[in-house]
Amino acid sequence: MSTLQVGLAVAGGLILGGVVAYNTWNSRRHAPRQAEPAPGEAAGGAPAPESWIEPGLAPAPGDAAEPGRIEPVLDADLEPPAPPERRPALDALIDVITPIALDGRVVSGEALLAALPSTRRVGSKPFAVEAQAEGSSDWEPPRAGRRYTAVQAGVQLANRTGALNEIEFSEFVVKAQRYADAVGGAPEFPDMLHEVARARELDQFASQHDAQLGFTLRARGAAWSPGFIAQQAARLGFVPGVVPGRMVLPAAEAGLPPLLGLAFDAQAALSEQGEHASVREFTLQLDVPQVARQEQAFERLREAAFALAEAMGGVITDDAGQPLQAAMIDSIGRDLERLYDTLEQHDLAAGSPQARRLFS
Template sequence: MSTLQVSLAIIGGLVLAGVVAYNAWITRRNVPRTLRERGGEGVAAPAGPVAAPVFADTSPGGEGDGRIDPVLGVMPGDAPITAPPAEPATPQAVPVTLNHVVAAPEKRPGLDALIDVITPLALESEVSGDALLAAFPGTRRVGSKPFAVEGLSELNGEWETPRLGQRYRALQAGVQLANRAGALNDIEFSEFVVKAQAFADAVGAAPDFPDMRAEVARARELDTFASGHDAQLGFTLRARRAAWSPGYVTQHAARLGFVAGALPGRMVLPGSTAGQAPILSLAFDPQAAMAEDPEQSALRELALSLEVTHVPRSEQPFVRMREAATALAEAMDGVVTDDAGRALTTEALDRIGADLEGLYDALDSRDLSAGSAQARRLFS
């Protein structure tokens, strides 16, 4: 062979070796990081399949309305036990299962003159809760607004949804003035009148309806305020290099206090009080969570979100959201961005925090403090 042929053969071999090495690198880069890779960090893979992290939505209206985008973008005292040296053991990770679901929501809040149209239903004599429940309309909604009937309990003197075996001497019906679907309008108010009148006729009560024009105007004013003070914050955590498996994400999130909820691909950070809405939610591709072998599913991003109006200010939800995002990014080699993929700087996060304080003040001034029963109903 001539010198030229030898040179070409060598170059060809080098090119081929480079292509093979590149393909191997790409393949390795795209393989999702799993729990098994973290054995050196003291966490082993669970013995069985990891349950898909899921989200328990305890807010009255659920998620996904999206009407308003955020403006911000050994026990103590025990004697020590001496044991012979043993082989080091790797602690077993605790799988996140549906047994970790968030506590059930609190009892449904009653009618409130701040956010409801309330109509007294006068009774000539007491009526049983059984009769009231039998007369309830087929649906508890008027248009897009919740409709409710309450009786004044003889046991505790409070308004409540009628119950079997109880008796009531006073009733009231109501419909919500506004929610994320908009303000109560003339048609919905008329439907409320028809529904409340039919119920009153069935139980022998006389309704006293308020003026429609005044209530519709009040609904519009409340809706205007709500539209300007609704905030739903979202961060996106994107993988820098290697993708993640659902189990890998779940284990890291569980270390920060997140638990499983009720839908595939969702986890929540529970509030400090039973029945309170989740402080934060974490979501990723539900199809990956439900895959036959989730550990082979590749995730390149996940979403961290906060329903600002649903979580009490005292929980410091934005501070905890920021800390969780930073901790997950550092632990999983990711970067925190906005929905458009722009990295969120410290300065940008500080501005969002400052804007939130103003929002909380405005809500407090209207007796609609974030996390209150009224705020959760209005912003739903």
């Protein structure tokens, strides 16, 4: 082989090696960032199988709030709250309530429970029965082993599906009448037109004061893997939700709705090769009426957004992809304070049982 041939072969090898090295570097540069392995974790940053809690399905990241205003909720897409130990009592502010006269009789809790309908809804509205135990003035759901002297049935006037309408009111009358007949009582129904008008008024108020705040975090450079997002969010106290692509910051008290939610592409979370899935954005969410004012959920939302943006190399944006500056976010906070005031003035303080039921 001549010197020229040797030189060409060497040059070709160097060029080929350079191309391979460049492609490898370029591939790594654009690969999604991975979670850092820790003791007890499997490769790729995921917890070892015995300790893994699989997150659950949720919608893809929703729209973020526009700068300086609060965005009305169209869907209750934050994690549904776990049921509290004791259901909130029927309330004349947000329920149609029908007394069921027992004519001085005492009815056992077993009899009241046996007569309950198989479905506890009237159309899209919750249906409930409460009773007063002997020697008590408090209303409670019927319980076995107790004796009751008064009973009432109720249906919610409005929720996020809309106002109670005439058809639903008629269904309530039928269901409550059947229940009263089963327990030997006589119901006293309020005027339908009056209650439907109350439902529409309440629904209008709720629609005007229902708010969900959302901040979208977008990757500046390299995308993120689902494991990397989960690891960074976990450092701020987020835990997996019940479906893929969903995490929540739980409330301190069991049974209450989460303080914040985090949502990203569910398909990426479901990918069989999750470490190679690429996510370029996710949304931090606050369902305002569901969380009490004293929890300072907006401040925690703001802090989480800035902390994650810094740690992950992201930028906080609105739904159009425009960066949200600190002054814009502060303006949203001031709007939120006014909303809290209005809800409290109407006895529907954020996080109260009445607000959680109405805005659900």
